Amino acid sequence: MxxxxxxxxxxxxxxxxxxxxxxxxxxxxxxxxxxxxxxxxxxxxxxxxxxxxxxxxxxxxxxxxxxxxxxxxxxETKGLIWTILVPTSLLVWLLVALVTEGSYVGEVLQNMFK
CATH class of the missing domain: 1.20.5 (Single alpha-helices involved in coiled-coils or other helix-helix interfaces)
Incomplete structure (x- = not known):
């Protein structure tokens, strides 16, 4: 061995x-x-x-x-690193976009029912 x-x-x-x-x-x-x-x-x-x-x-x-x-x-190789980093960064971008849009929609709905 x-x-x-x-x-x-x-x-x-x-x-x-x-x-x-x-x-x-x-x-x-x-x-x-x-x-x-x-x-x-x-x-x-x-x-x-x-x-x-x-x-x-x-x-x-x-x-x-x-x-x-x-x-x-x-x-690790650069290909594996990019395979992990790109989807992770896109997921973070998606979460930021959803939180931003969600807060905007929440404000619009709150103002609509006042």
Whole structure:
């Protein structure tokens, strides 16, 4: 059976490879930094469309980073990445359009029955 060690040097039989925790700490620090920026914008800006848009963009950025790191999407071929990203972005666009249209229709119906 082939050895599945990902180190440059061969391991002796029974030896356990050293854990590569550097990328875990790097990922942790990047996610903490993005979350800290999100908290700064949410708690120190006045409520409004700009604040919400910044928060949503940072949350989507964090989600893409998590998918790339922990689901190993960044190591896949470009075709697979585009196959996943394009439908996801179209779904997000559809949700934004439906919420926008739904709020407009709700306002029209509310004003019609006053």
């Amino acid at each position: 082939a050895a599945h060690a990902t180190t440059d040097q061969e391991l002796a039989p029974g030896e356990i490879a050293k854990p590569n925790t550097g990328w875990i700490w790097k990922t942790f620090l990047i996610l903490v930094a993005i979350t800290a920026v999100e908290f700064v914008f949410v708690f120190f800006m006045d409520a409004g469309t700009l604040r919400n848009s910044i928060f949503i963009v940072l949350t989507i950025l964090k989600a893409f980073f998590i998918v790339g790191e922990f689901m190993h999407l960044k190591h």
